[in-house]
Amino acid sequence: MTQPVLSVEGLTVQFPTRRGILTAVDDVSFAINPGEVLGVVGESGAGKSMTGSAIIGLIEPPGRIAAGEIKLHGERIDNVSSDRMRKIRGRKIGMIFQDPLTSLNPLYTIAEQLIETIRRHLPLSHADARKRAIALLDDVGIPDAARRIDDYPHQFSGGMRQRVVIALALCADPDLVIADEPTTALDVSVQAQIIDVMKRLCADRGAAIMLITHDMGVIAETADRVAVMYAGRVAEIGPVEKVIRSAAHPYTQGLMGSIPTLSTDEDRLTQIPGAMPRLSAIPAGCAFNPRCPKVFDRCYHDRPDPLPHEDRRVACWLYDKAEAEA
Amino acid sequence: MLAFILRRLGQSVLVMLVVALIAFIMFRYVGDPIASMVGQEASSADREALRQQLGLNDPFYEQFFRFITNALQGQFGISYRLQQPVTELILSRLPATIELAFTSALLALVFGVGFGVFAALRPKTISTAAIMTGSLIGVSLPTFLIGIALIYVFAVELQWLPSFGRGQTVQIGWWRTGLLTESGLRSLILPAITLSLFQMTLIMRLVRAEMLEVLRTDYIKFAKARGLSSRAINFGHALKNTLVPVITITGLQLGSVIAFAIITETVFQWPGVGSLFINSVAVVDVPVMAAYLMFIAFVFVVINLTVDILYYVVDPRLRVSGPARGH
């Protein structure tokens, strides 16, 4: 069995606040294999971005990793020095954020930002770094890259800027790219192109992708496996075609009932009646119990952990062996 | 770019014309110029002759036009008080004011930006708390009080530094500088600190606020995610983005530094344009007052223009008239 690029075990992220400690990510575990695309879905506030930030070590204080381990190629990266982490970010793990309009520094040309990043991680001369930058821009589909490279971010459209962001994330050939809602801020007409570019480039380079989105349609078309998050926890994780065709967790079933064609409707995931609880008001037992159509006694007392079920893991008492036998 | 500069130049000329009008009205109609020029004993025939000779009976617009033509040639008449050409007077006082103002602006800029960046990057340290508290004092105490306090401590009690004047000066062409002698430099310290303190705290608070703002932006987060060094992020990316507003404010402040120099120059008996103005106000020396008004307006206009152009240089978004959008 190959070693995963990334494995996350029992990750817990907390924020101390005046009204007590909030747990934004609660005991989350998953792994991503080389070249694999793991989709992460869930409603806004489910803890998807926080999980991504934890992995690249950019949680804003006072937030902190309270428990768990994050391993890159089997080596822990959650407790290394900030200097060491800076050499991992960009080099081993690339990151793409939601809004391409604000991800690029407005005062520097695309060339300056690309070359700065390339030379930070790779021992290249300025001229070679520039060649590499132009080749990358070509790859991500910027027409006339050799000329456009000296333009400033504001001279590009949103879709083109996101291509530049992808080039920046990939410029040191990372093994993993974390894409946090990379198309949410874009025009519907370019969303599919951007996902295609990202997927093709990562496939060419053998880079794995952690694709965070609330768009089940994107997941269905792009991901190999999918993790469904709810209130800071993993509800269900497994191969994408299985999860989509026969969702096990009642929350995932609700999501699948509302699978749309590619569109930008932000509220699509909330078609299950009710709303995800705030972090300060997560109910005892299963966090989904106020909205769950299949809720029963035990759901109010015990919190289910994601346990193996067929070829996936599901955090729901319906699939507990002891429960099934009773 | 050229169109932009031309447009701003046009606006500047307009502003100067308006100020010139005000200065002219003051020059012409405050007090009686003739009475100020000739003694009490001159006959009314003499006065009328002088009036005719000076063109004071000409129509308003002709006089105003002459005022502007003269102003363009650097002629603002004769000081009633000192019986010397006003331009000569101002030019002889100008180096003192400029040396004081630029030293202060430099102090304000260097320490303002330095402290501001430090306070933004290390928000929870004792040094930052001390800087922020100190800056509150800087903005709230009036300049003359700070000046008097400094004189009391460093000139009277400790006797380290002189309390008034410019010290020894050296003449270079028409410029009389105090920067080349030890006593000149020592004399500059207290007034320069006094004059800079207010702007320094202003710049510091501005830099800190802007920097904190910029450090929260997505592109800084993305720069971190690309693994750039803290130095590159803090100074290359964050500080450069805070500079746009800082340049504007500092530039405009330089204008007010020169204008505010009046108070500092008075407290320290600094022989600059500001103290010349104060002395002229006391005896209603209108030509000097009018010329000073024009001078300060000119300083503000030139600085504004420079700031706008600098702005242009720093921020590429302003350089392209309409974003040449890719597709």
Ligand SMILES: Nc1ncnc2c1ncn2[C@@H]1O[C@H](COP(=O)(O)OP(=O)(O)O)[C@@H](O)[C@H]1O
């Ligand atoms: N600074 C903070 N203090 C307290 N709670 C926070 C802070 N930042 C984020 N959170 C909480 O963490 C949770 C997870 O947020 P996030 O990971 O951004 O969700 P998602 O990306 O899935 O929409 C949210 O409920 C959010 O309110």
Ligand code: SF4
């Ligand atoms: S544990 Fe209970 S409440 Fe939670 S999803 Fe399963 S059935 Fe629903």
Ligand SMILES: [Mg+2]
């Ligand atoms: Mg998010």
